[in-house]
Amino acid sequence: MVAYTLRRLLIAIPVIVASTFTVFLLVTMAGDPLANLKGRNPPPSPQVIAVEEQRLHLDEPPLQRYWTWITGVAQGDFGPSVRTNVDIGHEIAVRFGVTVRLIAVAVLLALVLAVVVGVISAVKQYSGIDYGFTFAAFLFLSMPSFWFAVLLKQGGISLNNLIGDQVVYTIGEKSVIVEGGAWAQLADAAGHMVLPTISLALLSFGAWSRFQRASMLDVLNSDYVLFARAKGLSRRRVIVRHALRTALIPMTTVTALDFATLISGAVITETVFQWRGLGEFLVTSVSQRDAYAVLAWLLVVAVAVIVFNLIADLLYALLDPRIRHE
Amino acid sequence: MSDHTGAAPRPPSSAQAAVAVRQRSQGELVLRRFLRHKAAVISLALFAAVVLLAFVGGALWRYDYADITSAVSVPPSLDHPFGTDNLGHDTFAQVLRGTQRSIEIALLIAFLAGLVGTLWGAFSGYYRGITDSVMMRIADLVLTLPLLAVAAVLTRATSGSWWFVALVIAALQWAYVSRVVRGVVLSLREKEYVEASRALGATDRWIIFRHLIPNALGPIIVNVTILVAAAILVETALSFLGLGVQPPDTSLGLLVSEADTAVSTRPWLFYFPGAFIVVIALSINFIGDGLRDAFDPTQRKVRA
Numbered sequence: 202m203v204a205y206t207l208r209r210l211l212i213a214i215p216v217i218v219a220s221t222f223t224v225f226l227l228v229t230m231a232g233d234p235l236a237n238l239k240g241r242n243p244p245p246s247p248q249v250i251a252v253e254e255q256r257l258h259l260d261e262p263p264l265q266r267y268w269t270w271i272t273g274v275a276q277g278d279f280g281p282s283v284r285t286n287v288d289i290g291h292e293i294a295v296r297f298g299v300t301v302r303l304i305a306v307a308v309l310l311a312l313v314l315a316v317v318v319g320v321i322s323a324v325k326q327y328s329g330i331d332y333g334f335t336f337a338a339f340l341f342l343s344m345p346s347f348w349f350a351v352l353l354k355q356g357g358i359s360l361n362n363l364i365g366d367q368v369v370y371t372i373g374e375k376s377v378i379v380e381g382g383a384w385a386q387l388a389d390a391a392g393h394m395v396l397p398t399i400s401l402a403l404l405s406f407g408a409w410s411r412f413q414r415a416s417m418l419d420v421l422n423s424d425y426v427l428f429a430r431a432k433g434l435s436r437r438r439v440i441v442r443h444a445l446r447t448a449l450i451p452m453t454t455v456t457a458l459d460f461a462t463l464i465s466g467a468v469i470t471e472t473v474f475q476w477r478g479l480g481e482f483l484v485t486s487v488s489q490r491d492a493y494a495v496l497a498w499l500l501v502v503a504v505a506v507i508v509f510n511l512i513a514d515l516l517y518a519l520l521d522p523r524i525r526h527e
Numbered sequence: 528m529s530d531h532t533g534a535a536p537r538p539p540s541s542a543q544a545a546v547a548v549r550q551r552s553q554g555e556l557v558l559r560r561f562l563r564h565k566a567a568v569i570s571l572a573l574f575a576a577v578v579l580l581a582f583v584g585g586a587l588w589r590y591d592y593a594d595i596t597s598a599v600s601v602p603p604s605l606d607h608p609f610g611t612d613n614l615g616h617d618t619f620a621q622v623l624r625g626t627q628r629s630i631e632i633a634l635l636i637a638f639l640a641g642l643v644g645t646l647w648g649a650f651s652g653y654y655r656g657i658t659d660s661v662m663m664r665i666a667d668l669v670l671t672l673p674l675l676a677v678a679a680v681l682t683r684a685t686s687g688s689w690w691f692v693a694l695v696i697a698a699l700q701w702a703y704v705s706r707v708v709r710g711v712v713l714s715l716r717e718k719e720y721v722e723a724s725r726a727l728g729a730t731d732r733w734i735i736f737r738h739l740i741p742n743a744l745g746p747i748i749v750n751v752t753i754l755v756a757a758a759i760l761v762e763t764a765l766s767f768l769g770l771g772v773q774p775p776d777t778s779l780g781l782l783v784s785e786a787d788t789a790v791s792t793r794p795w796l797f798y799f800p801g802a803f804i805v806v807i808a809l810s811i812n813f814i815g816d817g818l819r820d821a822f823d824p825t826q827r828k829v830r831a
Contacts, residue, residue: 343812
């Protein structure tokens with residue numbers, strides 16, 4: 202198990218290097234990061250530009266710039282940002298917390314919903330409920346994430362107007378000033394989280410509930426479930442104790458594999474609700490052709506995806522004893 | 528695909544003289560199973576209607592998407608069924624034009640990604656060994672590249688014409704198809720008919736193109752169909768972030784993103800293009816579901 206984990210992590214290193222290098226080349230080809238500075242009126246002096254170029258290592262050939270970055274990362278230095286006031290490492294750390302909070306709660310919500318709906322759908326296959334849930338799942342699969350997010354935002358505004366008080370917030374991840382103690386802080390954060398979380402969760406819910414339904418149907422049709430029923434166990438007991446436990450196992454893999462999708466979904470959600478998270482960081486960095494900042498984002502996301510997949514595989518082996526990682 | 532396409536009627540047996548038994552070709556069976564899936568058939572009709580409306584209706588409609596009318600920001604009326612925007616563009620004409628673009632982009636993505644993914648997966652799965660390792664590592668690398676970052680960078684560097692947006696998305700999506708095809712081919716290549724073909728002296732190319740790809744066609748068609756729906760959503764997301772189709776051209780995603788700031792004042796600008804996206808993606812997803820059931824009836828289990 203330890204050897205397997207180590208091997209998996211070692212294999213991941215060349216993948217991350219190749220991936221960051223490709224993206225680095227793409228961003229470098231995309232344009233001049235100093236275009237904004239050079240376009241200023243009055244134009245800055247050549248010395249100012251030369252200093253900036255030196256600070257961003259733009260005077261070095263691309264290969265060397267990548268080498269500077271990757272050796273820096275190995276020592277915990279994420280390199281200079283085009284935006285002079287931004288420390289990439291610090292910025293990424295702060296935003297990581299914001300995004301993780303969003304994704305973690307959304308995943309939890311989506312999982313619970315998907316399991317409940319998927320199991321009910323499977324147990325009552327081809328009933329009205331099943332068709333209703335199927336339609337709902339397909340609907341969420343087919344909705345553009347930002348469109349749905351804006352719909353929710355409108356719904357939130359109407360809700361606030363209806364109650365006559367600010368219950369849910371539609372902008373930002375927290376209020377600038379919160380009066381009161383820890384409870385007020387918590388309530389404020391929760392009020393900001395409601396809509397973005399629902400928006401992100403329902404996007405995954407569509408696919409996951411379909412998967413849970415298929416997995417549950419598979420199990421319900423297996424011989425051991427038939428045998429348990431024949432033995433005289435109640436239907437309820439068979440479904441909960443025997444079928445559901447087995448049907449939950451494949452969900453670990455699906456959740457982990459969808460992690461990358463969730464991160465790009467979070468980019469959209471954060472943009473609509475104006476959260477200052479990793480997604481917004483990426484969009485800004487790309488628009489400024491801030492190569493090192495984009496690479497830092499990619500690095501964090503790639504490591505997260507790899508770790509999640511690894512955890513899923515290890516968990517899978519733990520839950521299903523037939524699988525052994527040697 | 529099938530070796531008994533000529534459906535020869537069997538002589539009716541004496542016991543069941545009234546019941547005509549006919550052998551059906553594979554394609555016929557798939558079609559019959561698909562037609563039994565009501566949601567899929569309705570969706571197919573709906574999708575065809577939307578395509579017809581966008582391509583034929585767009586040409587016939589009295590306004591062009593670029594026309595600037597004297598009616599500014601009017602809500603939906605008989606003259607402007609979807610209203611107009613703050614410059615006087617007829618929203619109905621714009622939505623039709625956007626639908627054309629979005630469908631063109633999605634189909635181009637599905638075609639390119641399907642073609643490259645199928646060939647890549649088939650060769651990788653057939654040859655196995657070192658070829659397979661190298662090809663699949665490349666596919667893995669493509670899967671790790673974040674679509675948003677790549678698209679953002681490339682579309683900013685170029686003008687953002689619609690086919691370029693399609694090309695960028697396809698360049699990342701083919702890897703999914705190749706994984707599916709490889710999985711199918713890995714099991715197909717061990718089948719007896721492949722062995723028989725090889726014993727008869729068939730070349731690798733012959734086996735791949737005449738046996739493996741045709742027999743993997745079911746999963747390929749299903750995955751490419753779902754890819755069309757995914758591609759529409761990806762295109763709209765990119766256009767929303769300002770990284771997809773650029774004005775003066777338009778797409779459904781761009782229309783929604785332009786309406787983002789006007790949701791409360793001119794809601795029709797936001798709801799109509801969005802509804803078109805949902806209808807298109809929903810119908811394609813249901814078509815994909817119907818095709819999956821039709822190609823692989825074992826997946827649709829009825830409990831005893």
